Amino acid sequence: MQTETKVEANVQQAVPFFGITDMEVSLRFYIDGLGFAMVNKWIDEGKLRWCWLKLGDAAIMLQEYRKQGPNSWTPEGKLGLGVTICFQCKDALAIYREFTARGIDAKRPFVGNGLWVTSAQDPDGYKLEFASPTDVPEETVLSEAEG
Numbered sequence: 095m096q097t098e099t100k101v102e103a104n105v106q107q108a109v110p111f112f113g114i115t116d117m118e119v120s121l122r123f124y125i126d127g128l129g130f131a132m133v134n135k136w137i138d139e140g141k142l143r144w145c146w147l148k149l150g151d152a153a154i155m156l157q158e159y160r161k162q163g164p165n166s167w168t169p170e171g172k173l174g175l176g177v178t179i180c181f182q183c184k185d186a187l188a189i190y191r192e193f194t195a196r197g198i199d200a201k202r203p204f205v206g207n208g209l210w211v212t213s214a215q216d217p218d219g220y221k222l223e224f225a226s227p228t229d230v231p232e233e234t235v236l237s238e239a240e241g
Contacts, residue, residue, distance in 0.1 A: 107153070111157070113158075114158050117142050119217045128149065128198065129149060129192065130149045131147065131148055132147055134146035179220065185226050186212050189212060190212040208229075212225075
């Protein structure tokens, strides 16, 4: 009789990496507005070039495009177009209230696919959705009184 050996998964996390146009503007949005914390960074020639941000168990990375010098380039098309990152949460309604209290233009939560969903768009057009499970009927929208 052969015993089965459990193999631990090698891949452990996917972390979106966003190319951005202005690090300071993006950090205000992600840290001050959404509540992310910076847990790692790369400073080159006195300038923050890259960072790893974390919110709960989720993370993203940001890197500003170089505008001058040998490694500079301009992305073709609009940044963020067609990109949506979906964050699974315990309470998307609480997330919505936190974001709006910090001045973020978060979309009024609605129920879709058995989830409360609220979303916001970052300064470069990346769409961020925050969702949590619910048994509220599909297409319900959070009322003004509940918001």
